[in-house]
Amino acid sequence: MLVEKYADRIDKIFAKYQDKRSAMMDLLHLAQEEYGWLSEDSLREVAALCDVDPTQAHSIAGFYTMYSEKPKGTYWFQVCTDLPCALRGADDFYRQLCEYLGVGEHGGTTGDGLFTVEPVMCLAACDKAPMMQCNFHYHENLDLETVKALVDKLRAEAAQDQKAASE
Amino acid sequence: MAHILLRDRDIPDIWQFDTYVANGGYDGLKKAVQDHVPAEVIQIVLESNLRGRGGAGFPAGRKWSFIPQDAERKYVVVNADESEPGTFKDRQLLEKNPHQVIEGAMIAAYAIQATAVYIYCRGEFWDLAHALEERIDEARRANLVGDNVLGSGWSCDIHVHLGAGAYICGEESALLNSLQGLLGQPRVRPPFPAQKGGGLYYEPTVVNNVETLANVPWILVNGAEAYKEIGTPQSPGPKIFCVSGHVEKPGNYELPLGATFRELIFDHAGGIPNGKQLKGILPSGASGPVLPATDDVLDSPMTYETVAELGSTLGSASFILMDEDTDMVWAAAKMIHFFKHESCGKCTPCREGTYWLERIYDRILRGEGTPRDLELLESVPNQMQGLTLCALGEFAANPVLSTVKHFRDEYERYVGISPASQPTDVPEVAEPVAAV
Numbered sequence: 243m244l245v246e247k248y249a250d251r252i253d254k255i256f257a258k259y260q261d262k263r264s265a266m267m268d269l270l271h272l273a274q275e276e277y278g279w280l281s282e283d284s285l286r287e288v289a290a291l292c293d294v295d296p297t298q299a300h301s302i303a304g305f306y307t308m309y310s311e312k313p314k315g316t317y318w319f320q321v322c323t324d325l326p327c328a329l330r331g332a333d334d335f336y337r338q339l340c341e342y343l344g345v346g347e348h349g350g351t352t353g354d355g356l357f358t359v360e361p362v363m364c365l366a367a368c369d370k371a372p373m374m375q376c377n378f379h380y381h382e383n384l385d386l387e388t389v390k391a392l393v394d395k396l397r398a399e400a401a402q403d404q405k406a407a408s409e
Numbered sequence: 410m411a412h413i414l415l416r417d418r419d420i421p422d423i424w425q426f427d428t429y430v431a432n433g434g435y436d437g438l439k440k441a442v443q444d445h446v447p448a449e450v451i452q453i454v455l456e457s458n459l460r461g462r463g464g465a466g467f468p469a470g471r472k473w474s475f476i477p478q479d480a481e482r483k484y485v486v487v488n489a490d491e492s493e494p495g496t497f498k499d500r501q502l503l504e505k506n507p508h509q510v511i512e513g514a515m516i517a518a519y520a521i522q523a524t525a526v527y528i529y530c531r532g533e534f535w536d537l538a539h540a541l542e543e544r545i546d547e548a549r550r551a552n553l554v555g556d557n558v559l560g561s562g563w564s565c566d567i568h569v570h571l572g573a574g575a576y577i578c579g580e581e582s583a584l585l586n587s588l589q590g591l592l593g594q595p596r597v598r599p600p601f602p603a604q605k606g607g608g609l610y611y612e613p614t615v616v617n618n619v620e621t622l623a624n625v626p627w628i629l630v631n632g633a634e635a636y637k638e639i640g641t642p643q644s645p646g647p648k649i650f651c652v653s654g655h656v657e658k659p660g661n662y663e664l665p666l667g668a669t670f671r672e673l674i675f676d677h678a679g680g681i682p683n684g685k686q687l688k689g690i691l692p693s694g695a696s697g698p699v700l701p702a703t704d705d706v707l708d709s710p711m712t713y714e715t716v717a718e719l720g721s722t723l724g725s726a727s728f729i730l731m732d733e734d735t736d737m738v739w740a741a742a743k744m745i746h747f748f749k750h751e752s753c754g755k756c757t758p759c760r761e762g763t764y765w766l767e768r769i770y771d772r773i774l775r776g777e778g779t780p781r782d783l784e785l786l787e788s789v790p791n792q793m794q795g796l797t798l799c800a801l802g803e804f805a806a807n808p809v810l811s812t813v814k815h816f817r818d819e820y821e822r823y824v825g826i827s828p829a830s831q832p833t834d835v836p837e838v839a840e841p842v843a844a845v
Contacts, residue, residue: 258568260610266590267573271532292590305592305753306573308532324494325695325743326653326729363576363750364494365533368653368729369660378535 244273244287252291262292266302270309279310307362308378315351315358317396320375323361326368335372336361338386343393356400357393413627413639413647414620415663417505426547429508435553437626441516442559450520454625456633458645463488463579463618464693464724466644466713469517469625475603476521476613484614485518486588486602487528487622490572490579494747495694495727498649498661499619503530504537506623507544511567513622515554516629518565521615525566529584532573542569576751580799581616583753585609594755595799618725620649640666644712648726652678655685655732664711671707674730685732689816692716693724695744696804698811699737721811737816738823741808742770748805759802762793766809778824786813786820 245252255268269291273284280303289299303309310318321336336359340347343357351358367373370382374389381392412418422428429435441450455470476483487510491499502510514526530538545567548554556564575593577583582596588609600607608614624646628636637645644666650673653659657679664673670690674680681687687702692711698721700706709715716723731740749763766789769782790806797803813820 258570261589263590264588267587268571271571271573301592302590306532306575308574324747325691325740326495328743329654329729329731329735330659363574363747364492364496366491366497366500366531368495368497368651368727371653371659375533378533380536 244269244276244284245291247276248272263294263298266292266294266299267306270299270303274309279313281311285311313355315356316400317357317376319357319359320362320365321359322363322365322367322371322373324364324368326364327371327373330371332372335384335386335389339389342386342390356397412663414502414509414623414649415506415661416509417501418663423506424504424508424544426508426544426551429506430551433630434508435512435548435551435626437629438512438515438519438553439559440629441519442561442563447520447522450516450629453633454520454628457628457636458633458643459621459624459628459636460644460646460713461618462620462624462648462725464493464696464722466723469617469621472603472615472617473517473520475601476615477605478522480605480613481524482610482612483521483523484609484612485514485521485523485526486581486584486609486614486616487514487526488579488581488584488616488618489528489530489534490576490584491534491619492531492576492579492751493694493696493725493727494744495653495691495729496651496725497653497727498651498725500534500537501661502619502623502649503534503541507541508548509623509626510619511545511548511554513625514567514617515548515558515565516625517615517617517622519558519561519563521613522563523565523615525568527588527609528567528569529578529588530569530571531578532571535571538569538571545569575753576747577753577799577801580801582607583799584616585614592753594753597798620725641710641712643714644723648711650711651725651727652730653728654691654730655681655687655735656730657682666712667710669708669710673711673728674707681730681732683732685734687730688733688735689731689737689740689812691729691731691808692726693722694727694729695747695808696800697722697724698807699731699740699815700811701815737812737819738770738773741812742767742774744808745770745805748801752801752805756797756799756802758793758796759805762789762802763805765789766805773820773823776823780824780826783813783820783824783826 255265269288273288277284285299286296289296323332323336343352349359372384373382416423451473459469460466518526555566570588572578578587578593580595583593587593602608602614640646647663648666650662662677690700700721713723745766749767752759752763754760772778786809790809793802794806
């Protein structure tokens, strides 16, 4: 449970606001960080913390694009394909990345559950296109070679994590 | 000339508290709190005619002056939901010169005697927002934020709030709803945020853009008169121009308002790559009308009033440049896809209008458009403009109407009106998000 594991952090979040409801977005971020996505149970947990009906937590989770009510890959790639990035080759970059990961030309999740690729709306990095976020961290001035290197690095990291977990 | 806003260009580690203070940082706040009563601070900013840098260009001092003095709770909210395609200036300010934003916010807070400041960062500024909290801690430890600021008896803390991905939250009333844990949808106005009933927690609230506030410390230190010597009388001060798209050196450029389009695009940003001609300019990201790159436009000064006279808006000064090879129908379709995705769904004309516009564009780009579609592209936006609670519906109409107006021949080729053959190399439009 979030409330047991993150008591201090949750207290700090509530202290920022005049009412409990205002803490909902921070708490949904916290829940997603902890569980990887927002399940029915985690939405109920956040709703209870904020003293609101679970439907309210559902509506917030559904409205904002960073919340996911379905599991994503361990590494969630969000590639900006808006106009400024597209003028600098982002559509081609997106297709190449999808092809490299074998997820079909419109994006999706790899069979091993490691990578999810999706297009995303403008991320305020238009001068460094093509660009994307991986789990909300910026990666800029990309091309197929640099992103391949990133994918390889993340694959190696994941393999190491798995090995460590099984030992 | 030394930068006033992008000071990291002159002093790379100005993000550090000690460096910022060693270079005059927080002198503006000290001057405000120690030498002036709050009303005088409002008067100084009013006289400087600093205009809001988020897009609307509304005078900041006037916004501050609307706050009723007798309200028990008052707030300053910093709009850092920077999401307009082509805009990436607030991110640089918050990452590279964060203390100047914190200082500006505290001066605004002192001027209206705010009880708290909230910085609303778009959720994707995850790393930046966490770093910003550390910068605020540094200012708090130096008694510049928090209890009894600089011994004045006035207390005001700063909190960072993270959004979670929604362009609409850059609209101030939607932003306030989002801060309160509600859906990011605009409110009916009046009451306006500055009025009782309209602001954060329905208390009087000033909402200012990051860049607007970053101007304020300099104004306090150097005075309104000195500020007005930069720029033009109606559009004073420095401005950060974001340049992206088909350009040799994309990036942020700080120039006085009133510099010409040509200076920005060719002298500073290096012109158009590969010897191509510039065809279209979006001076305010996706939300303002496109301008054809004529000599008249290129030689015009970039001020709020002249860009309006040219038939567009300066907005947040996000210049997306498109060269001669750009398919303007495709470009408009990209922008419509954006607005359709970002429409919050509250007002029918915007929700339905953007949906139908996207379908029309898909049809045209597939080569299945008819002359009737071109008529629809003029009538649908007209049924959105002026009929929505916020400006998103207004914005979404702009790329359509302005590209049809200035580049009608390209549409005519697609729908088979023009005798010229259809473009053979039809660019693909990215599909909507596959799995959310």
